[in-house]
Amino acid sequence: MRAVLRWLRRHLVVLAGLATLGYLLLPNLVVLVFSFNKPNGRFNYAWQRFSTDAWTDPCGVADLCGSLGLSLRIAVWSTLGATVLGTMIAFALARYRFRARPAVNTLIFLPMAMPEVVMAASLATLFLNMGIRFGFWTILIAHVMFCLSFVVTAVKARVMSMDPRLEQAAQDLYASPAQTFLRVTLPIAAPGIAAGALLSFALSFDDFIITNFNAGSTVTFPMFVWGSAQRGTPVQINVIGTAMFLIAVLCVLGAQLLSGRRKRS
Amino acid sequence: MTTTTEAPPPAAPEDAPEVRGRATRKRLVPYWLLLPGILWLVVFFAAPLVYQASTSVQTGSLEEGFEVTWHFATYWDALGEYWPQFLRSVGYAATATVLCLVLGYPLAYLIAFKAGRWRNVVMILVIAPFFTSFLIRTLAWKTILADGGPVVGVLNSLHVLDVTSWLGLTEGQRLLATPLAVVCGLTYNFLPFMVLPLYTSLERIDPRLHEAAGDLYARPATTFRRVTFPLSMPGVVAGTLLTFIPAAGDYINAELLGSTDQKMIGNVIQSQFLRVLDYPTAAALSFILMAAILAMVTLYIRKSGTEDLV
Numbered sequence: 001m002r003a004v005l006r007w008l009r010r011h012l013v014v015l016a017g018l019a020t021l022g023y024l025l026l027p028n029l030v031v032l033v034f035s036f037n038k039p040n041g042r043f044n045y046a047w048q049r050f051s052t053d054a055w056t057d058p059c060g061v062a063d064l065c066g067s068l069g070l071s072l073r074i075a076v077w078s079t080l081g082a083t084v085l086g087t088m089i090a091f092a093l094a095r096y097r098f099r100a101r102p103a104v105n106t107l108i109f110l111p112m113a114m115p116e117v118v119m120a121a122s123l124a125t126l127f128l129n130m131g132i133r134f135g136f137w138t139i140l141i142a143h144v145m146f147c148l149s150f151v152v153t154a155v156k157a158r159v160m161s162m163d164p165r166l167e168q169a170a171q172d173l174y175a176s177p178a179q180t181f182l183r184v185t186l187p188i189a190a191p192g193i194a195a196g197a198l199l200s201f202a203l204s205f206d207d208f209i210i211t212n213f214n215a216g217s218t219v220t221f222p223m224f225v226w227g228s229a230q231r232g233t234p235v236q237i238n239v240i241g242t243a244m245f246l247i248a249v250l251c252v253l254g255a256q257l258l259s260g261r262r263k264r265s
Numbered sequence: 266m267t268t269t270t271e272a273p274p275p276a277a278p279e280d281a282p283e284v285r286g287r288a289t290r291k292r293l294v295p296y297w298l299l300l301p302g303i304l305w306l307v308v309f310f311a312a313p314l315v316y317q318a319s320t321s322v323q324t325g326s327l328e329e330g331f332e333v334t335w336h337f338a339t340y341w342d343a344l345g346e347y348w349p350q351f352l353r354s355v356g357y358a359a360t361a362t363v364l365c366l367v368l369g370y371p372l373a374y375l376i377a378f379k380a381g382r383w384r385n386v387v388m389i390l391v392i393a394p395f396f397t398s399f400l401i402r403t404l405a406w407k408t409i410l411a412d413g414g415p416v417v418g419v420l421n422s423l424h425v426l427d428v429t430s431w432l433g434l435t436e437g438q439r440l441l442a443t444p445l446a447v448v449c450g451l452t453y454n455f456l457p458f459m460v461l462p463l464y465t466s467l468e469r470i471d472p473r474l475h476e477a478a479g480d481l482y483a484r485p486a487t488t489f490r491r492v493t494f495p496l497s498m499p500g501v502v503a504g505t506l507l508t509f510i511p512a513a514g515d516y517i518n519a520e521l522l523g524s525t526d527q528k529m530i531g532n533v534i535q536s537q538f539l540r541v542l543d544y545p546t547a548a549a550l551s552f553i554l555m556a557a558i559l560a561m562v563t564l565y566i567r568k569s570g571t572e573d574l575v
Contacts, residue, residue, distance in 0.1 A: 017375030020368045021390060024456055027405035028394055034408060045408050085302035096295035104299060107306050113506070115514025115558060117531045118551040121538050122317035123309060125548065129316070145309040148302055202396050208517065209531075213538065225400040229521055233404060241401035248396030252389045 028245055035238035042232025054235035058243075061234040064224060068240065071221035074136070075205040078143035082204075083197045085144070086151025087189075093152070094159035111149045119146065120213035127214065134216025142214045143207065147200035154199060158192025321548035331544065339549045347533050347550065351557070354529040357444070357519075358512035361451035365459040365508045366501065368452065373463035373500070374493075378472070391460055399454060403521050406450055410440040410522070442524035450518035455511060459504040466500030467493070502569045510558055530554055 008015070034044055038051035059065035093104065111119065123145070127138050166188065170180040208222040215223060225237055321339060325331035344351075372391070380387050394402060409416055417440055420426050429435040435443040470493065478488040494501075516531030530550060538547035 013371050013374050014379050016368075016371035017373075017379070020372040020456070020460075021375075021387065023368065023453065024372075024394060025390060026409065027402040027453070028397060030405040030408050031397070031401055034405070045411055085305060088298040089302040092295040092298035098292075098295045100296075100299075104303060107303065107311065111306070111310055113510060113562070115510060115531070115554060117514045117516065117534050118555050119310065119313075121534055121547055121551050122313035124538065125320050125544060126309075126313040126316050128544075129320075141309055145305060148306060152302075206395075206398055206400075208400055209515075212535070222398060222400050225398060225404070226517075229400075229404055237401055237404075241397050245393055245397040248393045249389060252393065256385055256389075 028242075031238045031241045031245075035235060035242050037235055037238075039235060044233045044235050044238065054239045058236050058239050061236050063219060064234065064236055064240075067219045067221045067224040070136075070218070071205055074139055074143060074220065075201050078140055078147055078204045079197050079201045081140070081144040082147035082151050082200045083193060086148045086196055086200075087155050087193055089148070090152045090155035090159060090192075091189075094156050108149050108152050111146055112153075116146075116209040117213075120210040123210070124213040134214060135218045138214045138216070139211055139218065139220065142210050143200075143204040146207070146210060147203055150199050150203065151193075151196035154196035155189060155192040158195075159189050162188045317548045317551060320544050321552055323545050327542050336545070339545050340553065343546050343549045344553065347530065350528055350530045350533050351553070353527070354513050354531070354554075355557070355561075357448055357451060357527075357529060358509050358515075360448050361455060361512050362459075362505050362509045364448070364452040365456050366505060369456055369459035369463055369504065373460050373467055376460075376464050377467035377470075388464075391457055395457060400517065400521075403450055403454065403517060406446070406453065406522055407441065410446050410449070412439045412441060416440065441522065442527070444523070444527055446522040447519050447527045447529075450522045451512045451515060454515070454518060455508040458507040458511070462503035462507060463497060463500040466497045466503075470496050498569065502566065506562060506565070510562070513558055514554060 034047070035054055036050055036052060037044055037047055038049050038053065039046070040048045054060070089104070089108065092098075093101065093108075120142075123142055124134075127134060132138060162185075166184055167180055170184045171177075175183065206222060208226060211220050211223060212226070219227070221240075225233075228234065228237060319333055320331070322333060322335050322337060323331040324334045324336045324339075372387075376384055376387050376391070408414070411417070417426070417438065420440070421438055426435055426438060426440075429445060430437060434445040440446050440449075474492055474496075475488060478492050483491065513529075514531050516529055516535050519527050519529040519532050534547050534550050534554070537543045537550065
């Protein structure tokens with residue numbers, strides 16, 4: 001008994017950490033298990049019996065895969081937009097000293113420090129009053145807006161930590177400014193840009209609050225899930241949730257293996 | 266601050282005018298880089314906020330249109346009617362933030378110091394849920410906390426629910442549609458936002474400091490209290506802000522896991538804007554929420570003394 005207690009005390013931090021990890025992953029497990037459920041009625045909240053129906057027919061629910069496609073399309077475009085605009089801002093902030101710097105820094109910080117519902121309502125007020133129709137474009141505009149700051153932060157951190165002498169060396173070796181940028185600066189900044197892009201893709205794909213205010217009658221995947229919480233949740237939602245989790249894990253694992261191999265060679 | 270660049274000026278040129286032209290062009294480079302992105306933020310982030318400020322002092326109706334009448338009473342009416350939801354938002358968000366810190370610290374510590382070669386695996390498991398729809402995961406809590414489910418059953422047989430009901434955290438023999446369920450959902454949803462900054466600041470701590478503390482006969486608890494925790498303060502501050510701010514404005518957890526008795530201010534703004542279509546009230550509520558959060562955050566940053574964080 002004493003030995004057990006001593007062991008517990010010694011590994012208290014590890015055990016508590018693992019418990020938190022369990023708390024973090026419990027819903028993912030539930031989503032996985034309930035993707036094999038055959039529910040009785042409209043909601044998939046209670047276990048009935050095992051079935052693989054939803055996995056063999058993931059698009060079997062009206063509008064589900066359509067909303068998924070729309071969300072993917074919006075995520076791709078807003079990632080592209082936010083990454084290009086954000087990288088430009090990050091380079092300006094990391095490389096140059098200019099008068100408007102503090103103001104720009106504040107403008108970048110504010111969207112990250114503002115409750116989403118405030119941003120969502122104010123942007124929607126603007127669209128309403130300008131008579132702009134809600135839909136694909138208003139969602140895209142909103143997503144680029146809130147993803148921008150995250151890209152800037154990720155890229156800026158990377159560019160700030162890079163050695164400026166590398167670029168000077170390239171110039172000493174008669175590289176033109178364009179060559180220096182493409183062959184030296186961009187490859188070094190690439191992991192930061194990739195991180196920013198990945199983050200904005202995830203944020204855009206998953207956003208509900210801002211989209212809910214600025215979508216009108218357009219239905220993205222998170223909005224489909226939200227609606228289904230009221231009307232009835234098809235099992236296919238769990239299938240897609242599980243698939244997303246697995247794809248994410250595989251992508252991250254793949255990236256790790258790739259970077260590990262590169263480091264070794 | 267001057268407008269020169271950090272990079273050294275180009276090497277000795279022969280003809281002056283061209284150099285001056287190039288210098289001017291170079292000075293303008295950061296502005297050209299900033300222009301599109303900043304324009305986007307000004308038009309779609311800053312301007313709407315200003316616009317919303319004006320909306321909050323408008324009166325009128327959807328049919329006849331709204332007009333600026335400097336009707337500040339909207340603010341008082343909104344505060345008078347919805348102060349319980351405001352207090353509840355702050356209370357739930359603060360509780361969730363404290364829980365996130367208590368739960369997240371051991372996990373961040375585990376990744377930073379104890380995981381060894383498992384570090385990347387644990388890290389992936391923390392980040393991966395980010396890429397699964399959080400709405401699906403929040404709905405999963407409905408299954409976990411369901412009436413008659415295993416969690417309720419166990420807590421009930423341990424008489425935990427009797428205690429929490431007595432404390433006003435739950436009602437009767439159920440977890441769903443109680444404050445506890447909403448706080449549980451908030452804690453769960455924002456936990457990664459606490460773990461990641463904590464991990465970043467813990468990872469920077471030189472492990473030799475721990476050894477030094479041990480060599481000086483500090484017990485593990487003392488080492489933690491006097492060395493590790495103070496050095497992780499930037500992570501604690503960043504994590505609490507990243508958890509508290511979105512949690513205070515959230516309405517998803519209160520909607521999916523709570524009932525009408527757990528409505529937070531986000532729920533009110535959402536229904537005023539999207540259902541009641543009372544834009545001035547929605548705008549005034551947003552502004553009060555924003556001002557309250559800004560005030561609390563400023564005070565908190567000042568108190569915790571890490572102003573360089575922002």
